[in-house]
Each structure stands twice: as C-alpha cells, then as structure tokens.
Amino acid sequence: METRQQPQQKNTYRQNLVLITSFFILVSLSFLLALFLAYKFTQRFVEGQFDSEKAKVLDKTIEPYNEFVNSEIPKFSLYQGFLDSVSIAKVSKDLFRRYSFVNSLVFYDLEISNHKIITGLTKDHFSAEFKSIYKFNKHHSTELLYSRKDRVFNYAPVIESDFSSALLKFISYVEEVDTNRVTETSQIFNTYYSINDNKISFLNVPRRQEIRTYKEFFGSEKQAPSAVYEQDLMVFNLNPAALRIENTNPQLYQHISIHSFMFDSLSTDRRHYYTTGISLPGAFSDYQLYFISSRDFLNREIYRIFTPLAIGFIVVYLLVLFIAFLIFRNLNINQKLFKLQYDFINNLTHEFKTPVSVIKIAGDNIRSSDSLTDRERLNYGRILNEEADKLNDLMTKLLSFTQLENKSIKLKYSTINLEVFCQNLVDAYHIKYPDFNVEYHIEDIEHFETDAVLLNSVFTNMMDNAYKYSPPGNKFLNINVKRQRKSVVFRFIDQGIGIEKQELENVFKKFYKVENEFNRHGSVGIGLAFCKEIVNFMNGEINVKSKPGKGSEFKIVLPLRKN
Incomplete structure (x- = not known):
C-alpha cells in the first residue's frame, strides 16, 4: 500500500506548457506549409506535363502517316511506271485497309517522249502525256476520268492542275540535274513529292539512264523520234479526321480531337477546362490536335501524385511528434526519478535517523544514570532491541531488493x-x-x-x-x-x-x-x-x-x- 501522490506534477507540466505549445505550433505550421508547397509543386508539374506530353501523343498519332509517306509511297517506284488499272486497284484496296486516313487515289498513266502531243505538257522536245486517269475511292467504285483510247474526257480542272504541278517540278529537275552524280534523298523528295493541303502527289522515280534520255530532249531542234517511256503519277487525297488518335497519357488528356486552325478554342470555358493544341505535320499542316480536360479530371491526377507526398509528410510529421514525445517523456521520467531518488534519500535518512536517535538517547541515559532499576534496564533493552531490529530489517530489505533485481540469489x-x-x-x-x-x-x-x-x-x-x-x-x-x-x-x-x-x-x-x-x-x-x-x-x-x-x-x- 506504499503509494505516493504527486502534487508537484501539474506544476512540472505547467512549466513546460509554453515550450511544448510553441514546438507543436512550429512543427504543425511547417507541416502545413510543406503540404501547401508540395500541392502547388504537384499542380504546376501536372499542368506542365499537360502542355509537354502532347508531343508524344502527336508522334504516336502521326506514326501511320509517316510510315505511309516514307515507306509505302516510295514502293510505287519499284513498278518503273508499268502499273495499270488492275494492279493499281489491288494496291489501292490494301492502302485503304491499312491506312484509314487515305480517302482516294487518283492514278495517272503517263508517257514521256519527244513526240508532238495534243494534250499534256511540252517543253522544247520533252513531252508528257497521260493515257488514262483513274480515281479509286475508299467507299465507292472506281471512276475512269480520262482515256485517250476510249476517248473519255471526265476530269475536272483540279486533275489537270495536279498533273501540271508535278510535271513542271520534274521538268525543272531534269534540266538541271547532273546525271553523273548520285541524287540526294532530299532532292528526290523535293522533286517527286508534292505535299499540299490534305493531298500528296508522287511521281515514280525513273532510272538514271532514263533521266539522261529525258535530259537529251532539251537539246537541238532536230531529234529522231524517241521511244515512249512509261511513268506513273499518284495523287493521294487524305482525310485528317480519320487519323486514329493514340492517347498515350489518358490520365492527363480527357478528350483529344482533330480540328482545323480555324476552330475557336476560346469558346471553351477556361475556368473549368484546361486546353492546349499542337500542329499536325505535312499534308495535315492546316490541322491540329486539340487537347481538353476538365479541371476536376486533371485534379484527380494532381491528387494521385500528391497523395504519396502528403502521406510521406504526415509520416514525417508524426515521427517528429513521436520523437518529441519520447524526449519529453524521458525528461519527465528523469525528473520523476530525480525526485524519487531525492525523496528516497530523505525518507531513508529519516528511517535511519529515528532509530539511531532513539538508540543514542537510550545509550546516553544508560551512560549518565548512576543506577538503573530492573524495570528501566528492561525498558532500555527493549528499546535498543526494537530499534536495532528496525535498522536490520531496513538494511535487509534494501540488500534483498538489489539482489533480486540483479538475479544474484x-x-x-x-x-x-x-x-x-x-x-x-x-x-x-x-x-x-x-x-x-x-x-x-x-x-x-x-x-x-x-x-x-x-x-x-x-x-x-x-x-x-x-x-x-x-x-x-x-x-x-x-x-x-x-x-x-x-x-x-x-x-x-x-x-x-x-x-x-x-x-x-x-x-x-x-x-x-x-x-x-x-x-x-x-x-x-x-x-x-x-x-x-x-x-x-x-x-x-x-x-x-x-x-x-x-x-x-x-x-x-x-x-x-x-x-
């Protein structure tokens, strides 16, 4: 039942209350500031990603177009101008199936010579004439626009314009080319390709020997009639809206669409939506990928990134508070131990002092007394014996306690x-x-x-x-x-x-x-x-x-x- 109240404990806590409160407020404010800055950083990071990641979406979306231009179209040169309506029909079906953005193909079966012609294009003795023109549509039957043999004349001015544009570039190239040197890739591209709005024209690349022959057509007045050389011109009409959009970052971009530059993106409420855009290349240069996400949608991505950071800050915050609690508790324990030891010394001193004082008094009385009665002698003996037992019991208890704690018995x-x-x-x-x-x-x-x-x-x-x-x-x-x-x-x-x-x-x-x-x-x-x-x-x-x-x-x- 030996218990002890702690009347001074409240005073001890009260003395540390200002320091504890100040520390708690400082740590809490630092924690809130760190959370605020982390959220703002995350928000700016996500908004920056919203503007920068669009290039990846563009690259992935335009990948089939680049493959079509750089890999599929040059294959037509392998036919060396000997394509006909049947073979080009098969090729066009395969292109329509593989490339959804190809709407139609206009095929020109051309002849190059130094003969005099009625329809076509002539410069000096160079003549380029189309024998037939076919149009292959994605969802319709094949159209015969022109046939010299069958005397079909059903082509529009735009058809003749595509022909003239492609052949004029070719004629200029033939006049200036050095046939003793290998033609550079960039020069081939600039000569045989014509890329306009939603349209790509390609004239098959002739052999070097044929180029030398064509070059000879720009010479003297008198030339023997040459052979007729076959050339093919293909005009691909493209639809940018049919491009398959590859959203490589669906957590950032809620909606992606293709619009012309005339599209009024300002009609979108900027208070509730994030918007950005990026231009399409090549034949689609008048169009752009348009990205739009609601603020609520983008906030989910912000919170997805911010949540682990917030949890980390909370863990650090709780860890700091826990360490502070341990330090404070240890200080209090040390303070309590100090007080317990202080009380123990005082109590032990009192416990020893009382029996010692009684023994000393009894001893002085015995020493100063000339004679003691039997009753006095027995009384003093009992007192000395009892007080000695108290001292012995106290010392035995302390010694046994120490031995028990140290497991030495x-x-x-x-x-x-x-x-x-x-x-x-x-x-x-x-x-x-x-x-x-x-x-x-x-x-x-x-x-x-x-x-x-x-x-x-x-x-x-x-x-x-x-x-x-x-x-x-x-x-x-x-x-x-x-x-x-x-x-x-x-x-x-x-x-x-x-x-x-x-x-x-x-x-x-x-x-x-x-x-x-x-x-x-x-x-x-x-x-x-x-x-x-x-x-x-x-x-x-x-x-x-x-x-x-x-x-x-x-x-x-x-x-x-x-x-």
Whole structure:
C-alpha cells in the first residue's frame, strides 16, 4: 500500500506548457506549409506535363502517316511506271485497309517522249502525256476520268492542275540535274513529292539512264523520234479526321480531337477546362490536335501524385511528434526519478535517523544514570532491541531488493506446512500488535514447496501494510490460501483506508508512496515494490483491487512446483 501522490506534477507540466505549445505550433505550421508547397509543386508539374506530353501523343498519332509517306509511297517506284488499272486497284484496296486516313487515289498513266502531243505538257522536245486517269475511292467504285483510247474526257480542272504541278517540278529537275552524280534523298523528295493541303502527289522515280534520255530532249531542234517511256503519277487525297488518335497519357488528356486552325478554342470555358493544341505535320499542316480536360479530371491526377507526398509528410510529421514525445517523456521520467531518488534519500535518512536517535538517547541515559532499576534496564533493552531490529530489517530489505533485481540469489526450495507457516506468523503479529486481528483460511492444500524466506518476506510486508494503513479499532486482515489448478492463490483482504483508482497502477513502483495521516512516521517506498519483485522472481504474479474507505485485496498467484 506504499503509494505516493504527486502534487508537484501539474506544476512540472505547467512549466513546460509554453515550450511544448510553441514546438507543436512550429512543427504543425511547417507541416502545413510543406503540404501547401508540395500541392502547388504537384499542380504546376501536372499542368506542365499537360502542355509537354502532347508531343508524344502527336508522334504516336502521326506514326501511320509517316510510315505511309516514307515507306509505302516510295514502293510505287519499284513498278518503273508499268502499273495499270488492275494492279493499281489491288494496291489501292490494301492502302485503304491499312491506312484509314487515305480517302482516294487518283492514278495517272503517263508517257514521256519527244513526240508532238495534243494534250499534256511540252517543253522544247520533252513531252508528257497521260493515257488514262483513274480515281479509286475508299467507299465507292472506281471512276475512269480520262482515256485517250476510249476517248473519255471526265476530269475536272483540279486533275489537270495536279498533273501540271508535278510535271513542271520534274521538268525543272531534269534540266538541271547532273546525271553523273548520285541524287540526294532530299532532292528526290523535293522533286517527286508534292505535299499540299490534305493531298500528296508522287511521281515514280525513273532510272538514271532514263533521266539522261529525258535530259537529251532539251537539246537541238532536230531529234529522231524517241521511244515512249512509261511513268506513273499518284495523287493521294487524305482525310485528317480519320487519323486514329493514340492517347498515350489518358490520365492527363480527357478528350483529344482533330480540328482545323480555324476552330475557336476560346469558346471553351477556361475556368473549368484546361486546353492546349499542337500542329499536325505535312499534308495535315492546316490541322491540329486539340487537347481538353476538365479541371476536376486533371485534379484527380494532381491528387494521385500528391497523395504519396502528403502521406510521406504526415509520416514525417508524426515521427517528429513521436520523437518529441519520447524526449519529453524521458525528461519527465528523469525528473520523476530525480525526485524519487531525492525523496528516497530523505525518507531513508529519516528511517535511519529515528532509530539511531532513539538508540543514542537510550545509550546516553544508560551512560549518565548512576543506577538503573530492573524495570528501566528492561525498558532500555527493549528499546535498543526494537530499534536495532528496525535498522536490520531496513538494511535487509534494501540488500534483498538489489539482489533480486540483479538475479544474484537463487531460490532455496523447501516444503512447508501452510497451516504451521500461517499460524506462526499470526502468533508473532499478535504479540507484536495486540490490537491486530488476523484470520487465515486454507483450502485444498496442506504442503507447499517454495522458498520459505522469500514467502515469509511477502507475508510480513502484506501484514505490516494491513496494520499500518488501517484505522484504529478496525485493524483486521483476512488471509485466504487456496489451490487453483497448478497454482496457489494467496489473498490478503483488509479493511483499511483503501487506494485511489488512479494510484493503483503505481503502488508497485519503487520509491513510490503517498503521504497521509497513517504514514506520519515516513516510508522509504519499497515495501510493495519489494513484494512484486519477489513474486516475479518466483515466477508468480501480483495484483490489487481497492476502494477508498472500504479496504484493499491483494492477490498473489504462485506456481506449484513440479515434482
């Protein structure tokens, strides 16, 4: 029952309240500022990605177009101008199937010579004439626009314009080309390709020998009639809206569409939407990819990136608070330990000083007295004996406590008769405290193998506390001993002053006590702590139940030793 109130504990916390509050506010403000800056950084990062990642979408979307221009169209040169309507029809079907953006193909079957012609294009003795023109549509039948043989004239001016544009470039190239040198790729592209709005024209690339022959057509007035050379001109009409848009970043771009530059993107409410655009290349240069995402949609991406950062900051914040709590708790524990040690020294000094003072007074009286009566001699002897026992008991208890904590002693088992053990203690305390009423009851067990010395220390501490903390006229203790399965249960039930509920968890702490009217003579605060240490050393357990003003019940459970 040796407990101690802590009236100065509140003052201790109050002294640190300003520092604790200041630290908590500073850490919390830093945490909130870090969260705010992290969110703003994430927001700017996502918005920056919204503007920069569009190039990847463009590259992926325009990939089939680049393949068509750089790989498929040059294959027509392999036919060396000998394509006809049947073969080009098969080729066109394959192109329409593989490239959704190719709407139609206009095929010109040309002849190059130095002959005089009626329709076509002539410069000096160079003549280019189309024998037939076919148009292959994606979703319609093939159209015959012109046939010299069948005298079909069904082509529009735009058809003749495409022909003239492509052949004029070719004629200029033939006039200036150096046939002794390999033509560069860029020059071939500029000569044989014509890229306009939604349209690509391609004239198949002739062999170098044919170029030399064509070049000779720009010469003297008199030339023998040449052979007729076959050339093919293909005009591909493209539809940019049919491009398959590849959204490589669906978490950023909610909607992607293709619009002309005339599209009014300002009609989109900028308060609720993010928008951006990027131009399409080549034949689609009048169009752009238009990206639009609602702010709510983009906020989900912001929160997706921000959430791990926020969790990281929260973990760091809680870790800092936890470390601060540990530091603060350790400081308080150290402060409490310092006060406990201070109280322990004071109490121990008092405990030693009182018996020493009594012994000194008794000794001085004996020394200064000329003669002592038998009664005085017996009285002084009793006083000296009692005070010496107090000092010896205190020193023994402190020494045993230290040995138990350091595990420097061993249990010395012996078999005791519990009836005899309890009766001897009751008789001794009846002699010591005549007003102390102690009863005991033993059930289902007679002998118990244990360390009798340590068990005796537990009993004497329990009986001393029951007597010390009970009011006069009601000093009563009931001891119940009962076997329970493989254990022996000891209950010490008194009718003393009891223990406050908030103190129950502290009663077994070393140097812990509470000052009250029943504790005027002082206490070192190791009695119950000593009992708990003994019980733990004997592989048992101890607990307490108590009500202020009603009394306390201490329960000790010790294991039966296996034979």
